[in-house]
Amino acid sequence: EPEVTQTPSHQVTQMGQEVILRCVPISNHLYFYWYRQILGQKVEFLVSFYNNEISEKSEIFDDQFSVERPDGSNFTLKIRSTKLEDSAMYFCASSVGGSYSPLHFGNGTRLTVT
């Protein structure tokens, strides 16, 4: 069964550095999402992306964050200047359709900001 893949599985970066988290969604999927989970807390929605533009974003997704689909396969989340509080698990997800279409999650990237 096709899977959503995320790389790296663990990223360590220094505060103030830029970081790019990479995701390869399932190939025929059209909708893409990023979520995060700060350790010990609940999963939070960051952003949804469709047709090469952001469909929706949460309050967490401020100017420090950006997403891009640079080619036909990758979907990236960039954090421009990381803060300590950006340390979390970041999950990419994709679906064929929009709302209520089954959502396929990647295994996550653990970001540690020191």
Next chain:
Amino acid sequence: AQTVTQSQPEMSVQEAETVTLSCTYDTSESDYYLFWYKQPPSRQMILVIRQEAYKQQNATENRFSVNFQKAAKSFSLKISDSQLGDAAMYFCAVQDRDDKIIFGKGTRLHILP
């Protein structure tokens, strides 16, 4: 590797009735957490209920309760007195002590008026 299986892609229930969403999982960990998340069309993730594997008592949260069977690795969600606002995708998830979390594929719940 951890896996989570939600065998019901879609379910329907009459308003005010009770519905049970099934979830089975596999993990080699002895200590872990289990979750049910509700996802409305906006794709937000709303935590419904959380269960710690070392606790035998089933978690409850108002109309939501779970039937946690650790030996069977089963974690079903019961919604009592279903309301129209309960219509959503529901995801089961398991998280180990290293915070690795795996989601099921989701169950879409319809509430019939």
